[in-house]
Amino acid sequence: MLLTLDDSRHTDFSGVLATKSLIRPPARDPRLRLVPGNVVLFWQDEHLPHAIEVVDGAIRAVRLWSDGTRQIVTFFWPGSVIAPSALQRYTAETLTRCTLRPREDIAAPEPSGTDQALQASLRLLAATGKKSATCRMAWFLLQIREHLPRDPVLPNAFRVVIPRNDIADYLGMTLETACRTLATFRAQGLIDLPTRKTICYLNIPRLIRIASLPSEGAGV
Template sequence: MNACAQCSVRETAICSSLSPEELGALNSLGRHQLLRRGQTMVWQGDESLLVGNVIEGVLKLSSSTVDGREQTLGIIFPSDFIGRPFGPTATHSVVALTDAQVCTFRRSAFDEFAQQHPHLEHSLLQRTLTELDRTRQWMLLLGRKSATGRVASFLLEMAKRATPYAGAGGGAETIEFDLPLGRQDIADLLGLTIETVSRQLTGLRDQGIIAIPNRRAIEVLDMERLESCAEEA
């Protein structure tokens, strides 16, 4: 129970819906797993054995095409839920982009616990629907937006997930974060070439919208203008 009470994502993970007694019962089923950068937690096509909450670090979802190429599908942040409950097979791989800590559960044990606690199932459903909405927005981004719109939208999402930024009108306050992905991974995620991603980042920098202190670090200098760029079709 102490591990759950001290968890940094206790109030935002799906287990936030549980009472102290229920949380203690779930805690007895879980364990903390440490992942090193580049380590694969789940392999696409393997039996779905583990699910869990990300506590620290950033991971990615990826899938392999028939010709062996890897496609980045999404990014997972602290408090996000990973794994495939109520399903026998993992539909994508989960790879650590940074050193990470995950609270994991055997899928079969978690499935049984969730079935006995409908409010946890409800939280899981809400999280799933949120991810579905995000995926639909991403499809719109890839299908309709310009290269500038795609890169700006990506940076906007990273800024929102990295900070407590709550929406438009954020003003001139600088928001700083490290990109969890390299340029090639960003290009794959956005359906662009690495050269295009680099040109767009340079363009946003030259306009004074962002600063790039080093290859990984991003400073958003003008959130409103970044939002405007993200709307470009």
């Protein structure tokens, strides 16, 4: 049983995506599977024979190291397709309840899945390498904006489905720094945080400018 930083009751559903054991929601496509949050879809170094399409929900890809530490490689959102691999280089965990579709029609040979994880890491490095926490956080908020679901109650608010410790892990900063940076953005009128799990984007042009700043001019 995998213990995450934010949830000690993590469930292992690896290997059952293609079976009938998961809840099947009423839909035209009988291949759809409804998977609860905090579920392991597959483990690092496990064989994934076919692709998985994310229809709804959010998934994190986590690299586990031999010393017990971990690093979030990327996130998968609706429309993403997790590539198959003879030997996956990360563990896939559902962040929210997800609707998934097994894609047996996509069965690429190794190193498809490995390449996908590597490309995600390179994109993150290219966007945030040597930049301040302020720049990295602004970039991240802009990246996830189009994927976040609307809050059903609060107007103009989005639901933040990624825990703050995951955000810090992904951006290579401490949890304290991540929280402080979000608080600074709020004080500057760039965003609002009506609740711990919601966000309103108030000044996107300025977030774009901050995300584009060179490291020496960004501040912390």
